[in-house]
Amino acid sequence: MGLKVNEIFYSIQGESSYAGHPCVFVRLTGCNLRCSYCDTRYAYEEGEEMGIDMILCRIAGYRCPLVEVTGGEPLIQDETPILIHRLLENGYRVLMETNGSRDIRRVDDRCTIILDIKCPSSGEINKNDLNNLKRLKDNDEIKFVIGNVEDYNFAKKILNSMDPNQLRAASVFFSPVYAKMEANTLAKWILEDKLQVRLQLQLHKIIWGTEQRGV
Numbered sequence: 001m002g003l004k005v006n007e008i009f010y011s012i013q014g015e016s017s018y019a020g021h022p023c024v025f026v027r028l029t030g031c032n033l034r035c036s037y038c039d040t041r042y043a044y045e046e047g048e049e050m051g052i053d054m055i056l057c058r059i060a061g062y063r064c065p066l067v068e069v070t071g072g073e074p075l076i077q078d079e080t081p082i083l084i085h086r087l088l089e090n091g092y093r094v095l096m097e098t099n100g101s102r103d104i105r106r107v108d109d110r111c112t113i114i115l116d117i118k119c120p121s122s123g124e125i126n127k128n129d130l131n132n133l134k135r136l137k138d139n140d141e142i143k144f145v146i147g148n149v150e151d152y153n154f155a156k157k158i159l160n161s162m163d164p165n166q167l168r169a170a171s172v173f174f175s176p177v178y179a180k181m182e183a184n185t186l187a188k189w190i191l192e193d194k195l196q197v198r199l200q201l202q203l204h205k206i207i208w209g210t211e212q213r214g215v
């Protein structure tokens, strides 16, 4: 019983509505996708088996109330929902970032899901389980990683197809592919189209660059 863990580290949350907050990250090993721009390829295989009690113990050492479970893809490991439940029971605020290919209903409702919807330039658009959009709760967030205008138009189309009651503007993030898509171009498109979304820059990369792991 346990999970294969790539790394556990303490850093500044670089994305989502929690950007800027100190946060403990639990990066789980393995991913069922191979996105063209993936910046965590080291998490595909590397990692060590850890029991949930040991993971909780490591997290407790940081004395930080915010924890993000990420990957890789967290939902390919059977015990991820148990880890999240245990974290919540221990009083943590918990975020889980998922690549959107697996059913998010397995996860405790108190957890904030950051649902990545894959755009065409990822090369993994066919893996999106778009039924997840209907499963989102009020405290969840949607992220589109945008690499070009085709991605941007795809993201707009997805948003237009959603029930407006379900689509809360503050919870949708458009993030440019780092070093590939100019943030000012994406900002211009968002302003021109008057989209009620949030432009997201990856704060951790601005602070520490792209080479360092565990930040």
Ligand code: SF4
Pocket: 031, 032, 033, 034, 035, 037, 038, 039, 040, 041, 071, 072, 073, 099
């Ligand atoms: S889903 Fe995330 S971890 Fe998996 S290949 Fe895509 S970017 Fe990398």
